[in-house]
Amino acid sequence: MKLQYLAEQPQAIIADSLVLFIPEYSRITDKVLKEIDSATDGAVSTLLDSEEFTGEEKQVSVIMHPSGYQVKRIILAGLGDKKKVDVDSYRRAAGRLSQFVGLTKSSTAAFYFGKIGDPTFLQGAIEGYLLGSYKQLEFKTGKSAEDKNKLEAITFVTDNKRSLRTLEKYVERGQIIAEGQLLVRELANTPGNHLTPRMLASRAQRLARKHGVRCVILDEKAIQREKMGALLSVARGSVEPPRFIVLEYHGGRQGQKPVVLVGKGVTFDAGGISLKSALNMHQMKGDMAGAAAVLAAIITAARLKLPLNIVSLIPTTENLPSGSASKPGDIVTSRKGLTIEIINTDAEGRLILADALDYANKFEPQAVVDIATLTGASLYILGYAGAPVLGNNPKLMARLKEASATCAERVWELPIWDDHRNQMKSSIADLVNSGGKPAGTITAAAFLENFIGDWPWAHVDIAYVDYEPEGRPYIPKGITGIGLRLLVELLIGWKKL
Numbered sequence: 137m138k139l140q141y142l143a144e145q146p147q148a149i150i151a152d153s154l155v156l157f158i159p160e161y162s163r164i165t166d167k168v169l170k171e172i173d174s175a176t177d178g179a180v181s182t183l184l185d186s187e188e189f190t191g192e193e194k195q196v197s198v199i200m201h202p203s204g205y206q207v208k209r210i211i212l213a214g215l216g217d218k219k220k221v222d223v224d225s226y227r228r229a230a231g232r233l234s235q236f237v238g239l240t241k242s243s244t245a246a247f248y249f250g251k252i253g254d255p256t257f258l259q260g261a262i263e264g265y266l267l268g269s270y271k272q273l274e275f276k277t278g279k280s281a282e283d284k285n286k287l288e289a290i291t292f293v294t295d296n297k298r299s300l301r302t303l304e305k306y307v308e309r310g311q312i313i314a315e316g317q318l319l320v321r322e323l324a325n326t327p328g329n330h331l332t333p334r335m336l337a338s339r340a341q342r343l344a345r346k347h348g349v350r351c352v353i354l355d356e357k358a359i360q361r362e363k364m365g366a367l368l369s370v371a372r373g374s375v376e377p378p379r380f381i382v383l384e385y386h387g388g389r390q391g392q393k394p395v396v397l398v399g400k401g402v403t404f405d406a407g408g409i410s411l412k413s414a415l416n417m418h419q420m421k422g423d424m425a426g427a428a429a430v431l432a433a434i435i436t437a438a439r440l441k442l443p444l445n446i447v448s449l450i451p452t453t454e455n456l457p458s459g460s461a462s463k464p465g466d467i468v469t470s471r472k473g474l475t476i477e478i479i480n481t482d483a484e485g486r487l488i489l490a491d492a493l494d495y496a497n498k499f500e501p502q503a504v505v506d507i508a509t510l511t512g513a514s515l516y517i518l519g520y521a522g523a524p525v526l527g528n529n530p531k532l533m534a535r536l537k538e539a540s541a542t543c544a545e546r547v548w549e550l551p552i553w554d555d556h557r558n559q560m561k562s563s564i565a566d567l568v569n570s571g572g573k574p575a576g577t578i579t580a581a582a583f584l585e586n587f588i589g590d591w592p593w594a595h596v597d598i599a600y601v602d603y604e605p606e607g608r609p610y611i612p613k614g615i616t617g618i619g620l621r622l623l624v625e626l627l628i629g630w631k632k633l
């Protein structure tokens with residue numbers, strides 16, 4: 137998608153479609169709409185009087201061949217109640233437009249913003265449009281591999297030259313963030329045979345090189361040298377060797393402690409010897425959505441040139457059953473030295489995260505956030521509507537909640553109590569890897585807590601919310617790419633805790 141920036145009056149804009157985002161109104165007060173109305177013999181008042189278009193959310197109306205204008209059509213997109221319009225109203229409206237034939241059969245469009253009020257609305261509009269248009273076509277062939285969306289260029293328009301820089305800044309930010317989220321979707325959608333741990337590592341390496349991020353890959357030998365016994369116990373079941381990916385972005389001053397992100401990178405989770413049922417097992421190709429989020433987040437931070445040091449850590453492996461796989465009852469020793477009794481080989485995510493969290497100590501982090509498709513139990517807490525977060529620091533938690541409100545990726549805090557910690561104690565080793573069904577999302581976090589250092593830590597469980605079952609305005613049915621906007625928003629506003 138080509139993006140352009142322009143200061144111009146609506147009548148002089150040259151494009152196939154001119155798009156106006158309109159809050160709900162009962163009479164025309166807006167100068168631009170008044171002008172269109174008089175140029176078109178009252179086309180706008182007709183829409184309004186018939187209540188065909190009032191600016192209500194979800195409404196889209198078209199005025200064809202408006203006289204006095206250079207464009208073929210004017211598209212009015214409803215934003216809903218004026219008092220409730222926020223950045224997500226623009227994401228949703230633009231997301232719906234990405235499915236609207238009047239726009240997708242155009243090859244050029246102009247999004248007109250007039251005077252720039254809240255510039256994040258511009259960011260929302262481009263995010264919504266780009267996220268809404270996502271389709272996974274790379275594995276289609278022939279005609280069905282063609283994108284039916286023909287829109288090639290969008291020009292963002294303000295009515296005055298002074299606003300051009302702001303306009304450009306926020307649209308570019310939105311584009312970079314949306315592309316980050318699209319990268320998460322693409323990676324999480326990639327089947328296990330097209331994205332093994334080694335392939336994920338080389339993909340990370342290529343992306344890092346392109347965007348000036350340092351990337352070191354620990355291979356199996358290096359992982360053994362690090363004594364990551366928990367990660368290795370999961371990898372044993374597969375002929376595909378594990379990798380441990382370390383990404384470092386230096387946007388802050390020398391010596392500034394980094395924010396460390398940790399993402400679960402299980403490229404396919406069959407459950408191991410505690411085999412999952414066949415129903416929906418194919419969806420476990422997405423069990424590296426956390427890894428994709430922290431990889432895309434550090435790349436996005438680099439593209440946005442955030443003034444901050446960031447490290448992303450990705451333990452990546454397959455979890456398969458085989459003659460060499462770990463067995464229920466096995467006891468393994470983690471990097472930290474704590475011993476773990478493996479009750480259920482399907483609770484593999486916490487094992488690989490345990491070693492990664494311990495490894496994070498190397499960087500003396502100012503804070504650590506891990507993100508993982510960790511527990512099926514999280515579906516029964518918030519459904520598909522939001523992600524549970526847990527942690528040890530109220531300030532970090534407050535930051536996450538703030539970021540969540542701005543980016544419209546919902547999180548909700550759960551507690552970790554001693555009852556949950558006790559659930560994870562083994563009678564013969566230090567810990568068990570499964571505390572059974574009760575409070576499964578919390579006990580997983582209580583397990584991870586044993587491996588953190590003396591730093592603020594938060595854990596985001598994105599199991600299920602990494603998938604959208606119905607389709608929303610800018611989240612097509614399928615893999616959502618969740619976590620990217622949350623992490624980036626957290627990093628954009630980052631100050632010392």
Ligand code: BES
Binds near residue numbers: 423485512599
């Ligand atoms: N990757 C799964 C969690 C998951 C399930 C994500 C469904 C998305 C959709 C994880 O590795 C897992 O299998 N967790 C087990 C833990 C249990 C054995 C303690 C679970 O949630 O059932």
Ligand code: MN
Binds near residue numbers: 407482
């Ligand atoms: Mn599992």
Ligand code: ZN
Binds near residue numbers: 509
């Ligand atoms: Zn898993």
